[in-house]
Amino acid sequence: MRVKCIERDNSLPDITQNKIYSVYECEYKKNDEEINYNSFRIQDDYGSVIPYEAKYFKTVSNNNSNYVEKKIAEDEYKLTHKFISYSGFWSMFYEEDGTSLDDFWRAKKDIYIQEMSQDEMREILQGENQDERDFILELLMEIKDDYFIEDSIKIGRRQLKEWTTNHSLETLFLYISHFKNEEIDNFFIEYLSENEKGNDKLDRIVSDYFNN
Numbered sequence: 001m002r003v004k005c006i007e008r009d010n011s012l013p014d015i016t017q018n019k020i021y022s023v024y025e026c027e028y029k030k031n032d033e034e035i036n037y038n039s040f041r042i043q044d045d046y047g048s049v050i051p052y053e054a055k056y057f058k059t060v061s062n063n064n065s066n067y068v069e070k071k072i073a074e075d076e077y078k079l080t081h082k083f084i085s086y087s088g089f090w091s092m093f094y095e096e097d098g099t100s101l102d103d104f105w106r107a108k109k110d111i112y113i114q115e116m117s118q119d120e121m122r123e124i125l126q127g128e129n130q131d132e133r134d135f136i137l138e139l140l141m142e143i144k145d146d147y148f149i150e151d152s153i154k155i156g157r158r159q160l161k162e163w164t165t166n167h168s169l170e171t172l173f174l175y176i177s178h179f180k181n182e183e184i185d186n187f188f189i190e191y192l193s194e195n196e197k198g199n200d201k202l203d204r205i206v207s208d209y210f211n212n
Contacts, residue, residue, distance in 0.1 A: 001026065001064060001079075002115050003040050003057035014044040015052065020060060020120060022111045024049060024104070025080040027072070038076075047131075049093070049104070061115040081107040109139055118147065125151055134171040146179045153187045163197040170201050177209040184209075 001023035005015050015021070021042040028037040037054035044050065068085040070078045083106045084093070092100040112121075112135075124132050125148060140148060156172055176184055188206045191198060 001040075001059065001067065002061035002111070003042065004060045005056055006058050007056055012052070012056065014046040014048065015042075015056065016045055019045075021057070022108065022115075024084060024107060024111075025051075025078065026054070027051075027076065027078050028054075029075050030077055031075055043108075064111060064114045066110055066114075081111065083107040083110065108135070109142070112136070112139055113143065121148065122151055125155060130168060134168075137171045137175040141175050141178050144178070149176060149179055149181075149184065152176050153183060156187065157190070160191065160194065160197050169198075170205070173202050173205045177205050180209075 002020050003023055004020045005017050008015055008017050021040070021044070023040045023042055025041040026037055027039050028035050030036075037057075037059075039051040039054055040057055041049060041051045044052070064081075066082045067079045068082045070080070070085075072078050080089075083103050084100075089100055089103070092098050093104055121136050124136050127133065137152070140146075152172055152175055156169060156176065159169060159172075176187065188209055191202070191206055
C-alpha cells in the first residue's frame with residue numbers, strides 16, 4: 001500500500017506534502033465494506049517508522065496482496081504487511097532485536113517492487129537521500145533490472161565531475177557493473193582516465209567488470 005500526503009501542519013515536520021509513502025501497517029473501521037482509515041504507519045522523511053493520522057493522506061496504490069488483516073475491535077481492523085505481521089514485531093523492531101530489521105527490509109522491498117512506479121524510483125535515484133538511492137540500486141541488482149542503467153551512468157558522471165570525498169558511489173558502480181554494454185564500457189573507461197577522482201573500492205569494481 002502507498003499513500004500520498006495531501007496536507008500537513010507545523011506539528012508534522014517529518015512528512016512532505018505531495019510525497020508518496022509506503023504503508024507497513026494501517027488501522028481502519030469497516031462497515032458494510034466501506035473502509036475509513038484511522039492511521040497509516042509509514043517511514044517518514046526522518047526515517048522513523050511511526051503511525052500518522054490518516055486524514056493527512058490519500059491512498060494512491062493498494063495492489064499488494066501481501067498484507068494480513070486482523071480484527072482488533074468491533075468493526076475495527078489492522079492491516080500489516082505479512083513479513084512483519086507476527087506478534088511483538090514492532091517492539092522488536094524498535095529495539096533492533098531478532099530478525100526484525102531484516103523482516104522490515106523484506107517488507108519494504110516487496111512494497112517497492114510491487115507498487116512503486118519507475119518515475120518514483122528515478123526521482124529517488126536523482127535525489128539527495130543516499131540511503132534510499134542505495135536501497136533502490138540494491139533492489140534493482142537483486143531483481144536484475146537494467147532499466148535505470150542510463151540514468152545511473154548520468155548520475156555517476158555528474159557526481160564524478162563534482163567529486164568530493166563524502167560521495168559514496170560504490171553501490172551505483174556495483175549496479176552498473178552488473179550489466180555489460182558499450183555505454184557501460186565507455187563510462188568505466190572515462191572513470192579510469194580520471195586518476196584524481198574515485199577510490200580503491202571503485203577501482204576494484206571497474207577492474208572486476210573488465211576482467212570477468
